[in-house]
Amino acid sequence: MKKFFLLIIAIFAFGTVFSQNETKALFKLPSVNLKTINGEPFNTKDISNDGKPVLITFWATWCKPCMKEHDAINDVYEEWVDETGVKLYAISIDNARSSNRVMPTVNGRGWEFTVLLDQNGDFKRAMNVNVPPHTFVVNGKGEVVWQHVGYLDGDEEEYIEIVEKVEKGEPLN
Amino acid sequence: MKKRSVKLFLLLMMLPAMSFAQGVLSGGKVTGNVQVDAQYYSNDDKLGITDSTLNYKKFGMNGFANLIYTNGNFSAGARFEGFLNPMLGFDPRYEGVGVPYWFAKYKVGTLEMTAGHFYEQFGSGLILRSWEEWTLGYDNNIYGFDAHFSPYKGVMLKGLVGVQRYFWEPYESGSRGIVKGFDADFYFNDMFGGMADSKTMITLGGSFVSKYEKVPSYTFTTDSAYYTVNEVGDTINWINQKTYEMNLPHNVGSWAARANLSNGGFSFYVEYAEKGNDPNATNSYIFKKGQALYSTLSYSRKGLGLFFATKWIDNMSYKSKLTEAGNPPMLDINYLPAISKEHPYSLATMYPYATKRNGEFGVQGQIVYTIPKKSKLGGKYGTNITVNYSLAKSIEKDTITSAITKSMTGTDGYKTSFFSIGDLTFFQDINVMVERKFNKKVKAKVAYYNQTYNKNVIEDDIFNDDEMVDANIGVIDFTYKFNRRNSLRTELQGLWTPEDKGDWFAITLEYNISPKWFFSVMDEYNYGNPAEKMKIHYYNVSFGFTQNTTRISLRYGRQREGLLCVGGVCRYVPASTGLTLTLTSSF
Numbered sequence: 016m017k018k019f020f021l022l023i024i025a026i027f028a029f030g031t032v033f034s035q036n037e038t039k040a041l042f043k044l045p046s047v048n049l050k051t052i053n054g055e056p057f058n059t060k061d062i063s064n065d066g067k068p069v070l071i072t073f074w075a076t077w078c079k080p081c082m083k084e085h086d087a088i089n090d091v092y093e094e095w096v097d098e099t100g101v102k103l104y105a106i107s108i109d110n111a112r113s114s115n116r117v118m119p120t121v122n123g124r125g126w127e128f129t130v131l132l133d134q135n136g137d138f139k140r141a142m143n144v145n146v147p148p149h150t151f152v153v154n155g156k157g158e159v160v161w162q163h164v165g166y167l168d169g170d171e172e173e174y175i176e177i178v179e180k181v182e183k184g185e186p187l188n
Numbered sequence: 189m190k191k192r193s194v195k196l197f198l199l200l201m202m203l204p205a206m207s208f209a210q211g212v213l214s215g216g217k218v219t220g221n222v223q224v225d226a227q228y229y230s231n232d233d234k235l236g237i238t239d240s241t242l243n244y245k246k247f248g249m250n251g252f253a254n255l256i257y258t259n260g261n262f263s264a265g266a267r268f269e270g271f272l273n274p275m276l277g278f279d280p281r282y283e284g285v286g287v288p289y290w291f292a293k294y295k296v297g298t299l300e301m302t303a304g305h306f307y308e309q310f311g312s313g314l315i316l317r318s319w320e321e322w323t324l325g326y327d328n329n330i331y332g333f334d335a336h337f338s339p340y341k342g343v344m345l346k347g348l349v350g351v352q353r354y355f356w357e358p359y360e361s362g363s364r365g366i367v368k369g370f371d372a373d374f375y376f377n378d379m380f381g382g383m384a385d386s387k388t389m390i391t392l393g394g395s396f397v398s399k400y401e402k403v404p405s406y407t408f409t410t411d412s413a414y415y416t417v418n419e420v421g422d423t424i425n426w427i428n429q430k431t432y433e434m435n436l437p438h439n440v441g442s443w444a445a446r447a448n449l450s451n452g453g454f455s456f457y458v459e460y461a462e463k464g465n466d467p468n469a470t471n472s473y474i475f476k477k478g479q480a481l482y483s484t485l486s487y488s489r490k491g492l493g494l495f496f497a498t499k500w501i502d503n504m505s506y507k508s509k510l511t512e513a514g515n516p517p518m519l520d521i522n523y524l525p526a527i528s529k530e531h532p533y534s535l536a537t538m539y540p541y542a543t544k545r546n547g548e549f550g551v552q553g554q555i556v557y558t559i560p561k562k563s564k565l566g567g568k569y570g571t572n573i574t575v576n577y578s579l580a581k582s583i584e585k586d587t588i589t590s591a592i593t594k595s596m597t598g599t600d601g602y603k604t605s606f607f608s609i610g611d612l613t614f615f616q617d618i619n620v621m622v623e624r625k626f627n628k629k630v631k632a633k634v635a636y637y638n639q640t641y642n643k644n645v646i647e648d649d650i651f652n653d654d655e656m657v658d659a660n661i662g663v664i665d666f667t668y669k670f671n672r673r674n675s676l677r678t679e680l681q682g683l684w685t686p687e688d689k690g691d692w693f694a695i696t697l698e699y700n701i702s703p704k705w706f707f708s709v710m711d712e713y714n715y716g717n718p719a720e721k722m723k724i725h726y727y728n729v730s731f732g733f734t735q736n737t738t739r740i741s742l743r744y745g746r747q748r749e750g751l752l753c754v755g756g757v758c759r760y761v762p763a764s765t766g767l768t769l770t771l772t773s774s775f
Contacts, residue, residue: 041219041775042217042219042258043215043217043258045258045263046295048336048344053389053450053455054389054391054448054450054455054457055375055377055378055389055391056344056373056375056378076530077529077530077531077532078532079532079533082532086572086623086625090569090625110313110319110523110525111309111312111313111317111482111523111525112525112526112527112530113525113529113530115455115457115484115486115495115497116484116486116495116497116529116554118455118486118488118493119486119487119488119493119494119495119554119556120493120556121488121493122453122488122489122490122491122492122493122556123488123491123492123493123555123556123557123558123572123574124493124556124558124572125490125491125558125570134309135307135308135309135313135317135319136307136319136320137307140254140307141256143219143220143221143254143256143774143775144221144774145221145223145322145772145774146323146772149737149774161736162736162737162774163703163734163736163737164734164736164737164738164739164772164774165732165734165739167675167700167701167702167703167705167706167734168667168669168675168677168700168702169669169672169673169674169675169700169702169703170702170703172672172702173702173703
């Protein structure tokens with residue numbers, strides 16, 4: 016009886032470790048101090064979505080493909096949230112020159128997602144982002160599982176496919 | 189059985205602890221990114237490029253590899269860089285390979301310590317900002333110690349001591365100054381329980397920065413002629429030579445105070461900074477103090493964003509070496525944001541603006557409005573309109589000259605009153621952009637820009653209006669999506685000006701196959717150049733491939749000369765012809 020229990024525990028433990036490998040977490044989100052769009056402090060450890068997947072995008076007001084990417088996502092964001100529960104954090108790397116212009120830009124364009132400010136590129140460096148746009152998919156445990164550089168029209172459809180897989184716990188290939 | 193279930197219970201309890209321990213011990217993770225830009229230059233008769241104008245450097249390569257190791261609260265990283273040779277437009281002093289940036293960081297409770305190289309910003313950067321921008325070859329990282337500490341909820345303190353990067357030159361005593369800084373932020377809504385639910389958010393902050401430098405001896409001599417008449421009546425000429433030494437300060441301090449208030453859709457930011465007397469090579473060695481004010485006000489709600497900014501700067505070049513001047517800008521301690529808008533279209537960036545540190549007044553206003561979806565004017569998806577205006581002018585200066593140096597040097601330089609506005613226009617930009625998605629397949633953008641560019645001031649620091657460029661720029665950007673993966677983007681641009689290089693026309697065709705491929709053909713034609721032989725086509729053909737985080741692109745063509753600006757700092761890029769390979773990857 017005891018052995019049986021131990022075996023079950025062992026299988027369970029092994030299974031946990033194994034399934035962890037299967038999601039292929041690339042790395043955990045680093046902890047970096049950012050600011051909210053209102054200037055309040057925000058640590059990236061607090062990026063969360065009740066165990067549901069999170070999308071993180073790096074962008075700037077002067078970056079043409081980034082604006083295009085976020086406009087495209089905004090058109091379908093409501094559907095995305097309804098279908099997968101995903102939450103998007105759009106990290107603006109605008110520096111002091113344009114960071115105070117981020118809030119009126121975001122609201123003026125009617126973007127519905129959460130925007131954070133990374134004025135001196137601290138989070139950008141910690142996430143190894145070369146140039147925007149750069150997009151990450153984070154699983155419910157705060158681990159980055161997928162990333163993508165650049166934006167071409169239609170790329171957002173790939174993002175949501177990945178998010179759907181992560182949400183269902185399917186492996187990514 | 190009871191005992192056994194206790195054991196089992198303990199075992200079950202230990203499992204998460206074990207996997208946690210595993211996480212700490214083996215949870216170390218290495219991540220990183222790499223970028224390599226390589227160019228092979230060809231000779232080009234039209235642009236006058238020959239082997240000798242290239243200094244026989246037919247090949248240029250800038251590359252870096254960045255590694256970060258993270259384990260729990262500890263992280264360490266390094267960036268390896270190589271410039272072999274530096275690509276055209278980058279300072280030849282970058283030639284070489286090495287590790288100009290490494291750090292070790294540890295977090296314990298609310299204390300975060302960094303040893304090694306680091307990037308830091310106080311407030312909006314008016315008195316301290318270290319940052320890097322790869323495309324500019326800009327890096328003023330600080331090498332030393334940096335600490336962040338929160339002693340109380342809502343209070344954030346920062347302190348640092350270090351020396352700054354200067355190409356590959358290691359720090360030696362006296363080779364450049366030592367920078368020290370302290371900064372504090374007070375988030376009132378977090379500090380006072382009673383304000384936690386308040387709609388009004390208040391943040392106050394302040395900083396002090398000081399630079400110590402072993403100052404060089406700065407002497408100058410003056411000759412004054414006089415004569416005497418001797419007993420015989422002959423005139424004897426004499427020259428009286430006097431040597432003076434400038435009393436240069438060893439320590440140059442600065443301070444800044446800032447406030448951020450927001451309520452609902454309103455947000456207001458103001459920062460004021462002052463710098464003590466700092467005679468240096470960029471301000472003709474004057475002893476005047478520096479001043480800067482930067483303020484923004486915005487209001488926004490869904491579908492509407494209003495933004496207004498103003499700044500006033502006087503004598504605010506602040507470097508960790510007083511003899512440092514010129515290009516590329518090195519050893520900057522502070523950052524003075526240009527308050528014009530950065531544009532995404534190539535012809536609209538032909539006349540860019542960068543802050544004039546020795547005196548500038550600027551304003552900017554912007555309106556972003558979305559005509560609602562499904563309205564008559566807005567169409568099915570809504571229409572977005574952005575209007576932006578920015579202006580930069582001189583400040584009033586009444587020059588003081590010294591009888592000894594016959595110039596401003598050694599005096600307070602000039603008198604100015606705070607927030608005075610001068611007559612000379614440095615830059616002005618009025619622009620409108622309308623964006624509309626017509627249906628699932630068609631998207632279009634139309635933009636118009638009117639720019640006034642004071643070439644003498646911006647490019648050569650000659651403060652007159654003899655070379656004003658007034659340019660009108662029009663852009664049409666049209667995207668057609670064939671299906672989910674395939675799209676074609678067409679961009680037409682025109683720039684019209686009677687001055688400088690005259691009129692331009694540009695066309696870009698970009699075919700994208702999401703998420704992996706893009707092909708593009710582009711031509712910028714300077715058809716209105718007053719010199720017949722400079723009516724040149726700057727054509728480019730490129731393609732790129734992206735596989736998740738790896739992106740390779742190859743481009744062949746001509747690069748026009750111009751200023752490449754990021755964040756208000758510019759780099760001059762000379763004209764060239766050749767093949768460019770860019771490889772970036774993250775892991």
